[in-house]
Amino acid sequence: MSSPSFQLANLTYTKLILHALKYPHRAVNGVLLGSVSPSGSTVNVVDAVPLQHHWTSLSPMMEVGLGMATNYARSRQLDVVGYYQAPERVGDTTLSPVGERVTSKIKETFPTPLAIVVSPRKLS
Protein backbone atom coordinates (compact mmCIF):
# COMPACT_ATOMS: atom_id res chain seq x y z
CA MET A 1 0.00 0.00 0.00
CA SER A 2 1.46 3.34 -0.99
CA SER A 3 1.35 5.99 1.72
CA PRO A 4 -1.43 8.54 1.36
CA SER A 5 -1.00 12.27 0.96
CA PHE A 6 -2.06 14.56 3.77
CA GLN A 7 -4.24 17.62 3.44
CA LEU A 8 -4.07 20.05 6.36
CA ALA A 9 -7.18 22.15 6.97
CA ASN A 10 -6.75 25.84 7.79
CA LEU A 11 -8.11 25.24 11.28
CA THR A 12 -5.49 22.57 11.96
CA TYR A 13 -2.62 24.68 10.68
CA THR A 14 -3.80 27.73 12.64
CA LYS A 15 -4.15 25.78 15.86
CA LEU A 16 -0.63 24.37 15.56
CA ILE A 17 0.86 27.81 15.02
CA LEU A 18 -1.19 29.46 17.76
CA HIS A 19 -0.28 26.77 20.24
CA ALA A 20 3.42 27.25 19.47
CA LEU A 21 3.13 31.03 19.66
CA LYS A 22 1.26 30.97 22.95
CA TYR A 23 4.30 29.40 24.62
CA PRO A 24 7.18 30.90 22.66
CA HIS A 25 9.96 29.66 24.91
CA ARG A 26 8.57 26.18 25.45
CA ALA A 27 8.13 23.00 23.50
CA VAL A 28 4.49 22.16 22.79
CA ASN A 29 2.80 19.08 21.39
CA GLY A 30 -0.56 17.61 20.54
CA VAL A 31 -2.36 15.25 18.21
CA LEU A 32 -3.99 15.55 14.83
CA LEU A 33 -7.51 14.44 13.96
CA GLY A 34 -8.83 13.56 10.56
CA SER A 35 -10.26 10.95 8.22
CA VAL A 36 -9.32 9.11 5.07
CA SER A 37 -10.94 10.26 1.85
CA PRO A 38 -13.31 7.79 0.14
CA SER A 39 -10.67 6.99 -2.48
CA GLY A 40 -8.17 6.18 0.27
CA SER A 41 -5.44 8.30 -1.29
CA THR A 42 -5.73 11.37 0.95
CA VAL A 43 -5.96 11.90 4.67
CA ASN A 44 -7.84 15.09 5.54
CA VAL A 45 -6.38 16.46 8.76
CA VAL A 46 -9.34 18.55 9.85
CA ASP A 47 -8.46 19.42 13.43
CA ALA A 48 -5.75 19.42 16.07
CA VAL A 49 -5.92 18.83 19.81
CA PRO A 50 -3.19 20.73 21.67
CA LEU A 51 -2.03 18.70 24.65
CA GLN A 52 1.11 19.82 26.44
CA HIS A 53 3.41 22.76 27.00
CA HIS A 54 5.20 21.34 30.06
CA TRP A 55 7.38 18.26 30.50
CA THR A 56 6.83 17.37 26.88
CA SER A 57 9.59 14.77 27.15
CA LEU A 58 7.62 12.76 29.71
CA SER A 59 4.93 10.36 28.59
CA PRO A 60 2.15 9.66 31.13
CA MET A 61 0.02 12.80 30.62
CA MET A 62 0.55 12.48 26.88
CA GLU A 63 -0.90 8.96 27.11
CA VAL A 64 -3.93 10.22 29.02
CA GLY A 65 -4.34 13.04 26.50
CA LEU A 66 -4.03 10.65 23.59
CA GLY A 67 -6.70 8.41 25.13
CA MET A 68 -9.09 11.32 25.63
CA ALA A 69 -8.40 12.73 22.17
CA THR A 70 -9.14 9.32 20.67
CA ASN A 71 -12.53 9.18 22.39
CA TYR A 72 -13.26 12.72 21.28
CA ALA A 73 -12.25 11.90 17.72
CA ARG A 74 -14.61 8.93 17.68
CA SER A 75 -17.48 11.13 18.87
CA ARG A 76 -16.94 13.14 15.70
CA GLN A 77 -16.46 10.11 13.45
CA LEU A 78 -12.77 10.97 13.08
CA ASP A 79 -9.51 9.17 13.78
CA VAL A 80 -6.36 10.32 15.52
CA VAL A 81 -4.15 10.50 12.45
CA GLY A 82 -0.96 12.01 13.76
CA TYR A 83 1.12 13.97 16.23
CA TYR A 84 2.68 17.42 16.17
CA GLN A 85 5.38 19.14 18.15
CA ALA A 86 6.87 22.61 18.09
CA PRO A 87 10.32 22.45 19.72
CA GLU A 88 11.82 25.05 22.05
CA ARG A 89 15.09 25.57 20.29
CA VAL A 90 15.87 26.68 16.79
CA GLY A 91 18.24 23.74 16.34
CA ASP A 92 15.69 21.06 17.26
CA THR A 93 14.27 19.70 14.05
CA THR A 94 13.99 15.99 14.77
CA LEU A 95 11.05 14.10 16.23
CA SER A 96 11.49 13.75 19.99
CA PRO A 97 11.51 10.35 21.78
CA VAL A 98 7.98 10.99 23.07
CA GLY A 99 6.94 11.85 19.53
CA GLU A 100 8.27 8.53 18.32
CA ARG A 101 6.36 6.72 21.06
CA VAL A 102 3.09 8.50 20.43
CA THR A 103 3.33 7.99 16.68
CA SER A 104 3.95 4.26 17.22
CA LYS A 105 0.92 4.12 19.49
CA ILE A 106 -1.22 5.88 16.89
CA LYS A 107 0.03 3.40 14.29
CA GLU A 108 -1.79 0.64 16.21
CA THR A 109 -5.12 2.07 15.13
CA PHE A 110 -4.16 4.23 12.15
CA PRO A 111 -1.49 2.54 10.03
CA THR A 112 -0.11 5.64 8.29
CA PRO A 113 0.19 8.39 10.90
CA LEU A 114 1.64 11.81 10.21
CA ALA A 115 4.22 13.42 12.48
CA ILE A 116 4.75 17.17 12.17
CA VAL A 117 7.69 19.10 13.59
CA VAL A 118 7.06 22.84 13.42
CA SER A 119 10.22 24.74 12.54
CA PRO A 120 10.96 27.40 15.15
CA ARG A 121 13.19 29.24 12.73
CA LYS A 122 10.40 29.57 10.19
CA LEU A 123 8.02 30.71 12.90
CA SER A 124 10.23 33.56 14.06
Add this chain to the structure above:
Amino acid sequence: MDLTSALQRLANYRARNSRASRQIFETGVVVFRNDALHKLGDDSWEFLESLALAAVDVGRIDVAEACLKHLSTKFPESPRVQCLEGILKEATDGAETALSFYQKLLEAEPSNAAVWKRQISVLRKLSRIEHAVEELSKFVDTFYTDVEAWLELADLYASHHHRYTLALQSLSHVLLLAPQNPFYVLQAAETAYTAEDIPLAIRFFLMTIEMTGNGDEEPPVPTGITVRAWYGIELSAARLEADPKLATSSPSETRPLEYMGQLRQLAQDVLKAAQADQQGAESQASSTWLRR
Protein backbone atom coordinates in the same frame (compact mmCIF):
# COMPACT_ATOMS: atom_id res chain seq x y z
CA MET B 1 -1.24 51.52 34.11
CA ASP B 2 0.00 53.68 36.95
CA LEU B 3 3.50 53.51 38.29
CA THR B 4 2.75 51.86 41.64
CA SER B 5 0.98 48.89 40.13
CA ALA B 6 3.66 48.63 37.45
CA LEU B 7 6.36 48.38 40.12
CA GLN B 8 4.31 45.85 42.06
CA ARG B 9 3.83 43.68 39.00
CA LEU B 10 7.48 43.76 38.11
CA ALA B 11 8.45 42.78 41.65
CA ASN B 12 6.09 39.80 41.41
CA TYR B 13 7.60 38.64 38.14
CA ARG B 14 11.08 38.86 39.65
CA ALA B 15 10.06 37.02 42.80
CA ARG B 16 8.55 34.17 40.81
CA ASN B 17 11.25 34.22 38.16
CA SER B 18 8.54 34.20 35.50
CA ARG B 19 9.49 34.50 31.88
CA ALA B 20 6.59 36.80 30.95
CA SER B 21 8.71 38.81 28.56
CA ARG B 22 6.10 40.79 26.70
CA GLN B 23 4.39 41.83 29.95
CA ILE B 24 7.68 42.68 31.69
CA PHE B 25 8.77 44.74 28.72
CA GLU B 26 5.52 46.70 28.47
CA THR B 27 5.37 47.26 32.23
CA GLY B 28 9.08 48.14 32.43
CA VAL B 29 8.70 50.77 29.76
CA VAL B 30 6.15 52.50 32.03
CA VAL B 31 8.90 52.93 34.62
CA PHE B 32 11.13 54.65 32.09
CA ARG B 33 8.33 56.83 30.77
CA ASN B 34 7.71 58.08 34.29
CA ASP B 35 11.44 58.65 34.72
CA ALA B 36 11.12 56.56 37.83
CA LEU B 37 14.19 54.38 37.92
CA HIS B 38 15.34 55.99 41.16
CA LYS B 39 12.05 55.03 42.84
CA LEU B 40 13.15 51.41 42.78
CA GLY B 41 16.16 52.13 44.96
CA ASP B 42 18.25 49.01 45.39
CA ASP B 43 15.82 47.00 43.28
CA SER B 44 16.65 49.10 40.25
CA TRP B 45 19.56 46.83 39.26
CA GLU B 46 17.46 43.68 39.32
CA PHE B 47 14.79 45.57 37.45
CA LEU B 48 17.29 46.55 34.73
CA GLU B 49 18.47 42.95 34.44
CA SER B 50 14.93 41.64 34.19
CA LEU B 51 14.00 44.32 31.64
CA ALA B 52 17.12 43.59 29.57
CA LEU B 53 16.21 39.91 29.37
CA ALA B 54 12.60 40.71 28.45
CA ALA B 55 13.79 43.19 25.83
CA VAL B 56 15.99 40.55 24.19
CA ASP B 57 13.03 38.16 24.11
CA VAL B 58 10.80 40.68 22.34
CA GLY B 59 13.53 41.78 19.97
CA ARG B 60 14.20 45.23 21.38
CA ILE B 61 17.98 45.06 21.48
CA ASP B 62 18.22 48.83 21.83
CA VAL B 63 16.47 48.75 25.20
CA ALA B 64 18.53 45.75 26.31
CA GLU B 65 21.76 47.55 25.44
CA ALA B 66 20.66 50.64 27.37
CA CYS B 67 19.96 48.53 30.46
CA LEU B 68 23.27 46.70 30.09
CA LYS B 69 25.15 49.98 29.93
CA HIS B 70 23.71 51.09 33.29
CA LEU B 71 24.55 47.73 34.81
CA SER B 72 28.11 47.41 33.54
CA THR B 73 28.89 50.92 34.70
CA LYS B 74 27.66 50.07 38.19
CA PHE B 75 29.02 46.51 38.35
CA PRO B 76 32.10 46.19 36.15
CA GLU B 77 33.49 42.64 35.84
CA SER B 78 30.42 41.14 37.50
CA PRO B 79 29.73 37.54 36.32
CA ARG B 80 26.03 38.27 36.29
CA VAL B 81 26.51 41.27 34.02
CA GLN B 82 28.88 39.25 31.82
CA CYS B 83 26.07 36.74 31.37
CA LEU B 84 23.76 39.49 30.20
CA GLU B 85 26.43 40.70 27.80
CA GLY B 86 26.73 37.16 26.47
CA ILE B 87 22.99 36.80 26.05
CA LEU B 88 22.92 40.00 24.04
CA LYS B 89 25.72 38.61 21.90
CA GLU B 90 23.68 35.45 21.34
CA ALA B 91 20.85 37.62 20.09
CA THR B 92 22.91 39.91 17.88
CA ASP B 93 26.04 38.02 16.82
CA GLY B 94 24.82 34.45 17.02
CA ALA B 95 25.49 31.44 19.20
CA GLU B 96 29.01 30.60 17.99
CA THR B 97 30.32 34.11 18.71
CA ALA B 98 28.71 34.06 22.14
CA LEU B 99 30.25 30.64 22.79
CA SER B 100 33.76 31.98 22.13
CA PHE B 101 32.99 34.89 24.43
CA TYR B 102 31.97 32.50 27.22
CA GLN B 103 34.97 30.18 26.63
CA LYS B 104 37.34 33.14 26.99
CA LEU B 105 35.73 34.23 30.24
CA LEU B 106 35.87 30.68 31.56
CA GLU B 107 39.55 30.33 30.68
CA ALA B 108 40.21 33.42 32.78
CA GLU B 109 37.95 32.22 35.59
CA PRO B 110 36.87 28.57 35.44
CA SER B 111 34.62 28.84 38.50
CA ASN B 112 32.37 31.52 37.00
CA ALA B 113 29.15 29.54 37.52
CA ALA B 114 26.80 31.96 35.78
CA VAL B 115 28.87 32.05 32.60
CA TRP B 116 29.46 28.30 32.70
CA LYS B 117 25.68 27.72 32.75
CA ARG B 118 25.30 30.11 29.86
CA GLN B 119 27.93 28.17 27.91
CA ILE B 120 25.99 24.95 28.54
CA SER B 121 22.75 26.58 27.36
CA VAL B 122 24.38 27.69 24.13
CA LEU B 123 25.82 24.22 23.54
CA ARG B 124 22.31 22.85 23.87
CA LYS B 125 20.97 25.52 21.54
CA LEU B 126 23.57 24.48 18.96
CA SER B 127 22.38 20.86 19.35
CA ARG B 128 25.79 19.83 20.71
CA ILE B 129 23.99 17.65 23.22
CA GLU B 130 26.80 15.33 24.27
CA HIS B 131 29.12 18.26 24.85
CA ALA B 132 26.38 19.98 26.87
CA VAL B 133 25.84 16.83 28.95
CA GLU B 134 29.58 16.51 29.56
CA GLU B 135 29.92 20.13 30.69
CA LEU B 136 26.79 20.00 32.82
CA SER B 137 27.99 16.81 34.52
CA LYS B 138 31.25 18.55 35.39
CA PHE B 139 29.24 21.55 36.58
CA VAL B 140 27.10 19.58 39.02
CA ASP B 141 30.23 17.84 40.29
CA THR B 142 31.58 21.28 41.14
CA PHE B 143 28.37 23.04 42.20
CA TYR B 144 26.46 20.17 43.72
CA THR B 145 23.72 22.25 45.34
CA ASP B 146 22.55 23.93 42.14
CA VAL B 147 19.02 22.52 41.77
CA GLU B 148 18.43 24.27 38.45
CA ALA B 149 21.49 22.52 37.00
CA TRP B 150 20.35 19.07 38.11
CA LEU B 151 16.90 19.78 36.64
CA GLU B 152 18.45 20.83 33.35
CA LEU B 153 20.53 17.66 33.31
CA ALA B 154 17.42 15.56 33.93
CA ASP B 155 15.70 17.34 31.07
CA LEU B 156 18.66 16.80 28.75
CA TYR B 157 18.67 13.09 29.47
CA ALA B 158 14.90 12.71 29.13
CA SER B 159 14.77 14.64 25.87
CA HIS B 160 17.57 12.87 24.04
CA HIS B 161 18.00 9.17 23.40
CA HIS B 162 15.54 7.92 26.04
CA ARG B 163 18.03 8.16 28.92
CA TYR B 164 15.30 8.09 31.53
CA THR B 165 17.29 6.21 34.16
CA LEU B 166 19.99 8.87 34.07
CA ALA B 167 17.25 11.52 34.22
CA LEU B 168 15.87 9.82 37.34
CA GLN B 169 19.31 9.77 38.92
CA SER B 170 19.63 13.52 38.34
CA LEU B 171 16.17 14.05 39.81
CA SER B 172 17.13 12.05 42.90
CA HIS B 173 19.71 14.75 43.64
CA VAL B 174 17.02 17.40 43.18
CA LEU B 175 14.84 15.55 45.69
CA LEU B 176 17.69 15.47 48.19
CA LEU B 177 18.36 19.17 47.77
CA ALA B 178 14.74 20.32 47.75
CA PRO B 179 12.72 17.65 49.54
CA GLN B 180 9.68 19.84 50.25
CA ASN B 181 8.79 20.57 46.65
CA PRO B 182 5.97 18.33 45.35
CA PHE B 183 6.57 19.59 41.84
CA TYR B 184 9.90 17.75 41.69
CA VAL B 185 8.39 14.60 43.14
CA LEU B 186 5.76 14.69 40.40
CA GLN B 187 8.48 15.12 37.80
CA ALA B 188 10.24 12.08 39.22
CA ALA B 189 6.96 10.14 39.06
CA GLU B 190 6.39 11.00 35.41
CA THR B 191 10.02 10.27 34.56
CA ALA B 192 9.80 6.87 36.28
CA TYR B 193 6.63 6.13 34.33
CA THR B 194 8.32 7.10 31.07
CA ALA B 195 11.18 4.77 32.03
CA GLU B 196 8.58 1.98 32.41
CA ASP B 197 9.34 1.68 36.13
CA ILE B 198 5.68 1.59 37.12
CA PRO B 199 6.03 0.58 40.82
CA LEU B 200 8.44 3.48 41.37
CA ALA B 201 6.16 5.86 39.50
CA ILE B 202 3.23 4.87 41.71
CA ARG B 203 5.19 5.58 44.87
CA PHE B 204 6.23 9.00 43.64
CA PHE B 205 2.67 9.82 42.51
CA LEU B 206 1.38 8.86 45.95
CA MET B 207 4.09 10.95 47.58
CA THR B 208 3.04 13.95 45.50
CA ILE B 209 -0.57 13.52 46.61
CA GLU B 210 0.50 13.23 50.22
CA MET B 211 2.60 16.38 49.98
CA THR B 212 -0.09 18.49 48.37
CA GLY B 213 -2.74 17.18 50.81
CA ASN B 214 -6.06 18.37 49.41
CA GLY B 215 -8.29 18.68 52.43
CA ASP B 216 -10.35 16.21 54.41
CA GLU B 217 -13.22 15.57 52.03
CA GLU B 218 -14.11 11.98 51.36
CA PRO B 219 -13.18 11.34 48.56
CA PRO B 220 -10.67 14.19 48.35
CA VAL B 221 -11.21 16.77 45.61
CA PRO B 222 -7.81 17.49 44.12
CA THR B 223 -6.72 20.64 42.38
CA GLY B 224 -3.65 21.70 40.46
CA ILE B 225 -0.81 19.22 40.20
CA THR B 226 -2.60 16.76 42.48
CA VAL B 227 -5.01 16.06 39.63
CA ARG B 228 -2.04 15.16 37.46
CA ALA B 229 -0.77 12.82 40.15
CA TRP B 230 -4.15 11.06 40.42
CA TYR B 231 -4.22 10.61 36.64
CA GLY B 232 -0.77 9.10 37.01
CA ILE B 233 -2.05 6.64 39.64
CA GLU B 234 -5.01 5.60 37.49
CA LEU B 235 -2.83 5.21 34.41
CA SER B 236 -0.17 3.23 36.27
CA ALA B 237 -2.73 0.93 37.88
CA ALA B 238 -4.27 0.30 34.47
CA ARG B 239 -0.84 -0.49 33.02
CA LEU B 240 -0.19 -3.04 35.75
CA GLU B 241 -3.57 -4.67 35.15
CA ALA B 242 -2.86 -4.92 31.44
CA ASP B 243 0.74 -6.05 31.84
CA PRO B 244 1.27 -7.77 35.23
CA LYS B 245 4.95 -8.49 34.68
CA LEU B 246 5.62 -4.74 34.96
CA ALA B 247 4.91 -5.15 38.68
CA THR B 248 7.93 -7.37 39.23
CA SER B 249 10.36 -6.04 36.65
CA SER B 250 11.01 -2.63 38.18
CA PRO B 251 14.50 -1.42 37.14
CA SER B 252 14.90 0.22 40.53
CA GLU B 253 13.67 -3.02 42.16
CA THR B 254 10.81 -1.17 43.82
CA ARG B 255 8.35 -3.57 45.38
CA PRO B 256 4.88 -3.38 43.91
CA LEU B 257 2.03 -2.23 46.15
CA GLU B 258 -0.82 -4.51 47.02
CA TYR B 259 -4.43 -3.49 46.46
CA MET B 260 -3.76 -1.97 43.03
CA GLY B 261 -7.35 -2.70 41.99
CA GLN B 262 -8.73 -0.71 44.91
CA LEU B 263 -6.22 2.07 44.32
CA ARG B 264 -7.32 2.31 40.72
CA GLN B 265 -10.97 2.51 41.82
CA LEU B 266 -10.09 5.23 44.34
CA ALA B 267 -8.26 7.20 41.64
CA GLN B 268 -11.29 7.01 39.37
CA ASP B 269 -13.61 8.21 42.15
CA VAL B 270 -11.26 11.07 43.00
CA LEU B 271 -10.93 12.14 39.38
CA LYS B 272 -14.71 12.04 38.92
CA ALA B 273 -15.07 14.26 41.99
CA ALA B 274 -12.46 16.64 40.56
CA GLN B 275 -14.46 16.96 37.34
CA ALA B 276 -17.80 17.23 39.16
CA ASP B 277 -18.12 21.00 38.90
CA GLN B 278 -17.04 21.10 35.28
CA GLN B 279 -19.39 20.78 32.38
CA GLY B 280 -19.31 19.95 28.75
CA ALA B 281 -16.62 18.43 26.62
CA GLU B 282 -13.86 18.47 29.22
CA SER B 283 -15.60 16.46 31.90
CA GLN B 284 -17.10 14.18 29.28
CA ALA B 285 -13.66 13.47 27.85
CA SER B 286 -12.42 12.59 31.31
CA SER B 287 -15.34 10.36 32.31
CA THR B 288 -15.33 8.54 28.98
CA TRP B 289 -11.62 7.88 29.32
CA LEU B 290 -11.97 6.66 32.91
CA ARG B 291 -14.51 4.08 31.77
CA ARG B 292 -12.15 2.61 29.13
